[in-house]
Amino acid sequence: MQDLHDLIRILEEHPEWRAEMRRVLLTEELLQLPELVRDLIEAQRRTEQQVAELVQVTRQHTHLLGEHSRAIAELTEAQRRTEQQVAELVEVTRQNSEQIAQNTQQLAQHSQMIAELVEVTRQNTQQLAQHSQMIAELREVTLQHTRAISELREAQQQTHQTVQRLEQTTMWLVDWQRGEAGRREGEQYERRVIRRAIHLFGGGRGGSPERPLVDRQLAQWLKPFYRSEQILDTTADPFAADPIWWKGDQVLVVEVSLKVDASDIHRARQRADTLRKVGINAMPAVLGEEWATPETQALAQQEGVEWMVGGGLSQGFLYFRQLPSEDSVEA
Numbered sequence: 001m002q003d004l005h006d007l008i009r010i011l012e013e014h015p016e017w018r019a020e021m022r023r024v025l026l027t028e029e030l031l032q033l034p035e036l037v038r039d040l041i042e043a044q045r046r047t048e049q050q051v052a053e054l055v056q057v058t059r060q061h062t063h064l065l066g067e068h069s070r071a072i073a074e075l076t077e078a079q080r081r082t083e084q085q086v087a088e089l090v091e092v093t094r095q096n097s098e099q100i101a102q103n104t105q106q107l108a109q110h111s112q113m114i115a116e117l118v119e120v121t122r123q124n125t126q127q128l129a130q131h132s133q134m135i136a137e138l139r140e141v142t143l144q145h146t147r148a149i150s151e152l153r154e155a156q157q158q159t160h161q162t163v164q165r166l167e168q169t170t171m172w173l174v175d176w177q178r179g180e181a182g183r184r185e186g187e188q189y190e191r192r193v194i195r196r197a198i199h200l201f202g203g204g205r206g207g208s209p210e211r212p213l214v215d216r217q218l219a220q221w222l223k224p225f226y227r228s229e230q231i232l233d234t235t236a237d238p239f240a241a242d243p244i245w246w247k248g249d250q251v252l253v254v255e256v257s258l259k260v261d262a263s264d265i266h267r268a269r270q271r272a273d274t275l276r277k278v279g280i281n282a283m284p285a286v287l288g289e290e291w292a293t294p295e296t297q298a299l300a301q302q303e304g305v306e307w308m309v310g311g312g313l314s315q316g317f318l319y320f321r322q323l324p325s326e327d328s329v330e331a
Contacts, residue, residue, distance in 0.1 A: 007104055025103055026096055033089060040082055047075055190256045193287060194243050200287070200308065201252065203325025206245030214244050224278045236270040242287075247323045251275060251282045252306075261292035265305045285317055 011018055022031060054071065193200065194208055207214050218238055225232060234240050242256040253272040255264040268284035275282035285306040291297050300307050306316035313321075 189258050193256050201245050202321035204245050204247040209239045221280050235267050236274045238271045241271050249281050252285050253282050254285045257288045259292045260286045260288040265300050265303055268305050269303050
């Protein structure tokens with residue numbers, strides 16, 4: 001848009017813009033001018049009507065001519081004032097035209113500023129696109145790092161689990177080695193006890209159930225169980241005892257352990273009870289180097305189990321040692 005004619009042409013092409021242009025360019029008084037003119041026309045119309053009525057009245061009422069003349073004079077004065085207002089309106093219109101010219105110049109400046117803003121916006125849009133690409137690349141790198149961290153955490157978890165399994169395996173091996181060492185030490189102690197059985201029990205016969213003599217004797221005693229087809233539990237089976245020793249009709253069912261605990265006491269009692277059920281005068285006993293706990297000795301007395309532990313003897317064990325012995329058979 002270069003001059004006022006361009007503005008007029010644009011307003012002709014867009015009639016809907018005219019009202020907005022008027023609101024921007026004209027003062028409130030100018031905007032009210034059409035209404036004032038309509039009021040003036042209406043007043044003029046009423047005046048003409050009144051003049052017509054005056055003419056009619058003048059014809060009919062000659063004596064009222066003077067009054068009508070005064071009314072005409074007043075109307076003339078009103079017309080004069082109207083013409084003066086119209087002149088003032090022309091001056092205001094001229095001033096508004098100058099204001100429109102100034103506004104047109106400002107509009108041109110604004111158009112230039114808008115063009116500059118459009119260029120800046122275009123440049124910012126390009127930078128925004130570059131930044132968006134950089135952000136997308138950064139997100140991809142972050143996602144890769146996140147996946148890598150997740151994989152590392154998974155690997156660390158697997159490593160931790162592997163270490164835990166290795167620790168458990170190592171602990172199991174240590175426990176197994178300790179158990180094996182304890183078992184071997186216990187077996188060695190048991191063999192020493194059986195080799196010294198004649199001395200420890202004060203004569204008599206017996207030995208490990210693995211010995212043919214003891215095996216035949218137990219089989220003879222337990223014939224009633226075979227006939228009843230009853231299956232003995234290991235903890236109650238005299239064949240699982242350590243040594244079985246007897247003098248005459250008194251049988252000692254012995255559990256041997258370095259440290260005598262509650263399980264030794266229960267096994268000795270249950271295996272002796274098995275022989276008692278078939279009429280054998282069996283007495284349970286435990287033999288070892290020491291008690292597992294201070295309460296274990298009290299448990300032995302409560303269960304009726306005799307003992308030789310740490311060099312000490314129960315009354316029942318001492319009684320068995322003092323029984324007279326037939327020809328002894330070494331275990």
